Amino acid sequence: MAALTPHAGSAHVIGITGSPGVGKSTSTNALVVGLRARGKRVGVLAIDPSSPFSGGALLGDRIRMSEHALDPEVYIRSMASRGHLGGVSWATPQAIRILDAAGCDIIIVETVGVGQSEVEVAGLADTSIVLLAPGMGDGIQAAKAGILEIGDIFVVNKADREGADATVRDLRHMISLGDRTEPGLWRPPVLKTVAATGDGVEDVLEAIGKHYAWMAEKGVLEERRVRRAADEIEAIAVQALRARMGDLREGSDLEGLAHDVVAGRLDPYAAADRVVGSLTA
Amino acid sequence: MAALTPHAGSAHVIGITGSPGVGKSTSTNALVVGLRARGKRVGVLAIDPSSPFSGGALLGDRIRMSEHALDPEVYIRSMASRGHLGGVSWATPQAIRILDAAGCDIIIVETVGVGQSEVEVAGLADTSIVLLAPGMGDGIQAAKAGILEIGDIFVVNKADREGADATVRDLRHMISLGDRTEPGLWRPPVLKTVAATGDGVEDVLEAIGKHYAWMAEKGVLEERRVRRAADEIEAIAVQALRARMGDLREGSDLEGLAHDVVAGRLDPYAAADRVVGSLTA
Numbered sequence: 093m094a095a096l097t098p099h100a101g102s103a104h105v106i107g108i109t110g111s112p113g114v115g116k117s118t119s120t121n122a123l124v125v126g127l128r129a130r131g132k133r134v135g136v137l138a139i140d141p142s143s144p145f146s147g148g149a150l151l152g153d154r155i156r157m158s159e160h161a162l163d164p165e166v167y168i169r170s171m172a173s174r175g176h177l178g179g180v181s182w183a184t185p186q187a188i189r190i191l192d193a194a195g196c197d198i199i200i201v202e203t204v205g206v207g208q209s210e211v212e213v214a215g216l217a218d219t220s221i222v223l224l225a226p227g228m229g230d231g232i233q234a235a236k237a238g239i240l241e242i243g244d245i246f247v248v249n250k251a252d253r254e255g256a257d258a259t260v261r262d263l264r265h266m267i268s269l270g271d272r273t274e275p276g277l278w279r280p281p282v283l284k285t286v287a288a289t290g291d292g293v294e295d296v297l298e299a300i301g302k303h304y305a306w307m308a309e310k311g312v313l314e315e316r317r318v319r320r321a322a323d324e325i326e327a328i329a330v331q332a333l334r335a336r337m338g339d340l341r342e343g344s345d346l347e348g349l350a351h352d353v354v355a356g357r358l359d360p361y362a363a364a365d366r367v368v369g370s371l372t373a
Numbered sequence: 374m375a376a377l378t379p380h381a382g383s384a385h386v387i388g389i390t391g392s393p394g395v396g397k398s399t400s401t402n403a404l405v406v407g408l409r410a411r412g413k414r415v416g417v418l419a420i421d422p423s424s425p426f427s428g429g430a431l432l433g434d435r436i437r438m439s440e441h442a443l444d445p446e447v448y449i450r451s452m453a454s455r456g457h458l459g460g461v462s463w464a465t466p467q468a469i470r471i472l473d474a475a476g477c478d479i480i481i482v483e484t485v486g487v488g489q490s491e492v493e494v495a496g497l498a499d500t501s502i503v504l505l506a507p508g509m510g511d512g513i514q515a516a517k518a519g520i521l522e523i524g525d526i527f528v529v530n531k532a533d534r535e536g537a538d539a540t541v542r543d544l545r546h547m548i549s550l551g552d553r554t555e556p557g558l559w560r561p562p563v564l565k566t567v568a569a570t571g572d573g574v575e576d577v578l579e580a581i582g583k584h585y586a587w588m589a590e591k592g593v594l595e596e597r598r599v600r601r602a603a604d605e606i607e608a609i610a611v612q613a614l615r616a617r618m619g620d621l622r623e624g625s626d627l628e629g630l631a632h633d634v635v636a637g638r639l640d641p642y643a644a645a646d647r648v649v650g651s652l653t654a
Contacts, residue, residue, distance in 0.1 A: 093640040093641060093642050094640040096640070097638075097639065097640040098637040099637070101635060101637055186641075314635065318628065318632055321631035321632075321635050321644075322627050322628060322630075322631035324641045325627060325631060325634065326627065326648070328644075328645035329648040329649050329652075330615065330618070333611070333652070334611065337607055337611070346603050346607065347599065349602075349603075349606055350599045350600070350602035350603035351599055351602075353602040353605070353606065354595065354599050354602050355382075356378050356379040356380070356381065356382055357379075358378065359374040359375040359377070360378070360466070360467075360470075360602065360605045361374050361375070361609060362375060364606050364607075364612075365613075367606060367610040368610050368613050371610075371614070372652055372653040
């Protein structure tokens with residue numbers, strides 16, 4: 093990381109999130125096609141929060157690979173987040189930095205919208221795209237899931253299906269109710285695509301470019317990246333402190349305190365104070 | 374916690390986990406009825422890993438309350454785990470200790486089997502019950518989910534449905550393939566219930582009693598509780614260290630380091646070392 097860091101910082105990191113079935117892989121693929129047509133070097137990280145045993149990541153890799161397998165300017169990698177200490181927030185920034193230093197112009201981080209991982213990924217990206225499909229994500233669902241706040245660009249995919257216009261209208265309405273319509277703020281566009289045919293993908297690429305330009309102009313890009321770096325430093329520091337606690341456990345200091353708690357001689361907060369004390373002594 | 378700890382340590386903590394639809398609430402309810410018939414004071418903690426916005430916890434509470442609402446010897450509480458820093462592992466041990474110190478003989482911790490929370494809950498319980506339903510949980514699914522390792526008692530609920538015997542047979546077979554059949558080890562029984570009618574619930578209560586006696590005899594009870602206390606102390610210590618890092622962030626130490634990382638002057642590991650250094654100085 094020390095060797096890579098000076099070479100990183102020029103890639104535009106794009107997060108794509110959405111529920112299963114909205115067409116994330118197809119959309120990512122369509123964006124890669126469009127970016128390659130513009131001569132961009134592209135990295136794709138697909139974060140798979142499901143079990144490492146499911147084989148989903150591997151299968152996903154193989155399907156994705158087929159179209160871009162022979163293109164040396166496209167790197168695609170699935171990462172399982174489950175079971176890793178720290179999950180998405182710990183491993184992904186490092187993978188992003190490697191692709192960045194390797195000269196990717198655009199890095200797409202794709203994740204299934206399950207629970208909090210999409211919010212985590214939004215924290216990692218310069219530009220967050222929230223993908224929905226007609227009938228699946230009405231505005232209220234989106235508001236509940238907290239995605240109205242994290243999306244920089246909303247895309248209603250499978251827009252040839254019934255209900256697409258209603259979903260777009262719902263989303264625009266919900267966004268207009270928020271506080272993101274003030275002058276100078278980025279107002280997230282709501283776009284329609286049919287990723288399978290490529291329809292509307294150019295509009296998304298254009299919105300991505302506009303969002304980047306807006307961020308650069310307003311100083312938001314720097315701000316987001318500093319916040320991202322701070323999150324990453326904190327995650328690494330927590331890992332390091334946890335490792336030290338593991339050493340304590342090995343050394344049976346923690347074991348002894350745990351015995352005292354079970355015996356009722358010490359409460360867990362007092363015990364934790366001693367652990368913190370011995371770590372910071 | 375300091376005031377409570379000396380009074381805690383006598384309750385038998387039972388974890389109940391299973392996928393949605395296997396009948397966890399009904400089973401918990403049936404166990405409470407059986408335990409009350411034996412004169413036990415019972416506490417129930419239902420961990421709800423879903424969104425705090427869903428209202429599921431509130432509704433669940435109300436449904437559960439109806440039968441035991443007037444019984445002063447039964448305490449029932451739903452807890453949302455999502456969105457809380459540290460989740461199940463941080464808040465639940467404290468809730469358990471309060472119920473324990475308040476004189477509950479048995480504390481049932483019920484959780485939906487989603488992702489890792491069931492494994493976390495297994496770490497909190499003296500006795501872990503894994504609930505399955507016919508056709509839902511064949512042995513291979515159970516093995517994949519890692520529940521074969523965590524269950525002390527397996528219960529196939531809705532045993533009046535087709536396929537119950539096959540599920541029982543599958544489970545017994547999978548367990549027989551594991552390393553839990555050695556002499557002296559606890560061999561998890563696989564029982565059948567129809568919780569809605571109470572059929573088989575006495576067998577489960579008997580197995581719970583036997584498991585407790587086995588743990589007490591073999592020293593496993595003490596061992597599990599020490600491990601649990603160690604986990605709890607560690608979780609509290611991590612919280613405390615995170616809070617200190619938050620202070621650092623406020624004081625803009627972390628901010629400055631993050632700027633250096635974004636500018637490529639410092640890699641995140643070196644930055645994290647400095648954070649750890651300043652915390653432990």
